[in-house]
Amino acid sequence: MVELIDVKDYAQQIAEAIATVVKIDIEIADKTLIRIAGTGRYHKGVGQSMDRQGYVYREVLRTGHQFVIETPGIHPLCGPCKARGNCSEKYEVVSPINVDGKAVGAIGMICFTEVQAKLIAENQHSYLIFLTKMAETIALKLKEQEFLAGLVSANHYLNSIIDCLDEGLLTTDLDGTILHFNQAAQGLFSANLLHPSSRLDSLFPLQIVAEILTVGKSAEDVVEREVYIESKKNQQHMLLRALPMEGEGGVKSLAVILRPFDEISRIVHRLSSREVGYSIEDILGESECMCQIREQARVIAASKSTVLILGESGTGKEILARSIHNLSPRRQGMFMTINCTAIPENLLESELFGYEDGAFTGARKGGKIGKIELANKGTVFLDEIGDMPLYLQAKILRVLQERKIERIGGITASPVDVRIIAATHRNLEEMMAKGEFREDLYYRINVIPIYIKPLRERKEDLPILIQHFIEVYNQQLNKNVHDLSEGFRRRLQGYAFPGNVRELQNIIEYAMNLAEDSRLTEDHLPVRMKQEELQEEYQDRFNLERIERETILRCYQMTEGGARGKEKAAKALGIGLATLYRKLARYNIE
Numbered sequence: 001m002v003e004l005i006d007v008k009d010y011a012q013q014i015a016e017a018i019a020t021v022v023k024i025d026i027e028i029a030d031k032t033l034i035r036i037a038g039t040g041r042y043h044k045g046v047g048q049s050m051d052r053q054g055y056v057y058r059e060v061l062r063t064g065h066q067f068v069i070e071t072p073g074i075h076p077l078c079g080p081c082k083a084r085g086n087c088s089e090k091y092e093v094v095s096p097i098n099v100d101g102k103a104v105g106a107i108g109m110i111c112f113t114e115v116q117a118k119l120i121a122e123n124q125h126s127y128l129i130f131l132t133k134m135a136e137t138i139a140l141k142l143k144e145q146e147f148l149a150g151l152v153s154a155n156h157y158l159n160s161i162i163d164c165l166d167e168g169l170l171t172t173d174l175d176g177t178i179l180h181f182n183q184a185a186q187g188l189f190s191a192n193l194l195h196p197s198s199r200l201d202s203l204f205p206l207q208i209v210a211e212i213l214t215v216g217k218s219a220e221d222v223v224e225r226e227v228y229i230e231s232k233k234n235q236q237h238m239l240l241r242a243l244p245m246e247g248e249g250g251v252k253s254l255a256v257i258l259r260p261f262d263e264i265s266r267i268v269h270r271l272s273s274r275e276v277g278y279s280i281e282d283i284l285g286e287s288e289c290m291c292q293i294r295e296q297a298r299v300i301a302a303s304k305s306t307v308l309i310l311g312e313s314g315t316g317k318e319i320l321a322r323s324i325h326n327l328s329p330r331r332q333g334m335f336m337t338i339n340c341t342a343i344p345e346n347l348l349e350s351e352l353f354g355y356e357d358g359a360f361t362g363a364r365k366g367g368k369i370g371k372i373e374l375a376n377k378g379t380v381f382l383d384e385i386g387d388m389p390l391y392l393q394a395k396i397l398r399v400l401q402e403r404k405i406e407r408i409g410g411i412t413a414s415p416v417d418v419r420i421i422a423a424t425h426r427n428l429e430e431m432m433a434k435g436e437f438r439e440d441l442y443y444r445i446n447v448i449p450i451y452i453k454p455l456r457e458r459k460e461d462l463p464i465l466i467q468h469f470i471e472v473y474n475q476q477l478n479k480n481v482h483d484l485s486e487g488f489r490r491r492l493q494g495y496a497f498p499g500n501v502r503e504l505q506n507i508i509e510y511a512m513n514l515a516e517d518s519r520l521t522e523d524h525l526p527v528r529m530k531q532e533e534l535q536e537e538y539q540d541r542f543n544l545e546r547i548e549r550e551t552i553l554r555c556y557q558m559t560e561g562g563a564r565g566k567e568k569a570a571k572a573l574g575i576g577l578a579t580l581y582r583k584l585a586r587y588n589i590e
């Protein structure tokens with residue numbers, strides 16, 4: 001809030017101007033009765049309190065009205081004054097200085113001679129109007145000062161808001177001269193590079209500057225480009241966004257916003273990671289293989305070394321890779337899955353490495369960042385690496401060796417800090433032997449190999465996995481299944497699960513959809529499983545030939561052997577001697 005004292009110099013000028021014209025002394029006080037301006041004998045007392053003699057002023061401030069005192073010293077208002085009856089003043093006119101209807105001070109004309117007093121008395125009306133106008137002039141100055149102070153504080157406020165931003169923000173006119181910038185922007189550039197009136201082309205490459213300035217031509221265009229800024233400490237990879245600032249009369253300036261690229265990846269990761277937040281505890285299984293894998297994942301998570309996960313489709317290679325990432329110090333970074341089979345070969349390279357502006361016909365303007373670069377400070381999961389074409393294997397090898405990435409059409413390689421986890425269901429050694437997989441890459445990625453056995457070789461994991469998927473689908477399908485028929489169990493136990501855990505999950509989902517009560521039975525199994533011949537173990541258990549061979553062997557072993565033994569065995573088995581000889585030969589028993 002601006003006070004009268006804040007415009008005291010102006011008040012003094014007004015007081016002196018009036019005094020010069022009317023040849024009468026002027027005295028101005030604020031609302032606390034401090035003399036803030038004065039001429040003649042009052043000049044000395046500027047800054048002092050009028051508390052003990054300013055009784056007329058006090059009344060003017062209280063009422064907000066103008067007062068004319070024709071008999072100072074004996075007027076009733078002068079009652080408490082110590083100069084009462086002995087006052088040197090001859091005539092006094094005091095006007096309030098009103099701001100928004102409130103008296104914030106008072107201005108008075110004080111006569112010390114009879115001549116002055118007579119002059120005012122004879123022209124009282126004109127003098128009163130004049131003094132009122134002067135009071136209004138001071139009040140206006142005060143309002144103006146208040147308005148300016150408001151502007152200054154709004155400006156401070158806006159500056160502190162833009163200084164709060166983590167993003168670098170700068171504004172420029174349509175010719176590329178910098179108008180304004182925030183602290184974050186200043187922190188980005190080398191000393192003295194960024195200052196009011198510096199030029200955009202001293203901060204960014206000419207091509208980017210040209211693109212930024214095109215934004216000024218239309219209020220709708222926005223330009224987004226990657227830039228590398230030579231900052232105070234090092235080179236910084238930033239995303240630049242330029243947009244027009246619409247003002248009165250159209251676009252007169254542009255805003256340029258700079259964000260660190262890493263941060264963008266982190267945001268993408270935060271937004272996309274919710275459904276993929278696997279932890280190592282989500283990898284179920286009591287088999288020795290699974291227990292060892294969980295243990296190994298915990299140990300290797302902290303390292304940066306490449307991991308190669310081997311296993312058939314659906315064994316959980318991807319969830320293992322995600323768990324390793326989530327256990328690692330890189331978990332704040334991105335987990336980027338690249339399925340080398342799913343992406344057409346001609347697109348895979350640009351997906352992985354990105355490209356520069358104009359790298360090839362049809363390339364997007366401004367270029368494109370590749371997935372490996374996007375995952376900087378995170379993990380890249382190269383799924384089905386066995387399906388990666390040989391020429392790309394060479395490029396991946398370079399990333400692993402040099403920790404640098406070069407975009408298609410690029411001339412320089414930029415550093416990239418990613419951990420690679422590769423996976424495949426294929427036999428890379430066989431592929432290597434046939435020349436389908438690079439030997440050097442194989443040894444680079446095979447630093448920490450992890451093999452996940454197929455589900456049929458770790459059937460002891462079945463109960464916990466079945467239980468888990470039943471719980472999942474009880475929730476999803478709003479069911480209450482908690483029991484399995486013996487037949488259901490036996491079918492699953494005997495099944496070979498060519499699709500591994502993924503197939504088991506599908507089977508349970510299917511059965512849960514059909515289940516009408518709390519029990520899953522054989523009837524709920526997919527047709528392919530019901531039609532399936534009894535599976536390996538089952539087949540094996542009831543295989544007649546095997547049983548016959550074992551019976552003959554056990555029986556013959558109980559005899560003393562030789563011709564006599566064979567006779568005894570044939571008799572015990574209830575078959576002829578010739579049949580026994582035939583079967584012994586067939587089953588290779590001797």
Ligand SMILES: Nc1ncnc2c1ncn2[C@@H]1O[C@H](COP(=O)(O)OP(=O)(O)OP(=O)(O)O)[C@@H](O)[C@H]1O
Nearest residue numbers: 282283284285312313314315316317318319501502
């Ligand atoms: N040990 C496990 N515990 C819990 N769920 C598992 C396990 N293994 C696999 N799954 C589940 O099986 C499905 C397939 O897993 P995932 O995609 O990780 O397998 P993959 O080996 O990467 O398959 P592909 O090679 O076909 O890509 C997922 O739904 C996953 O949650």
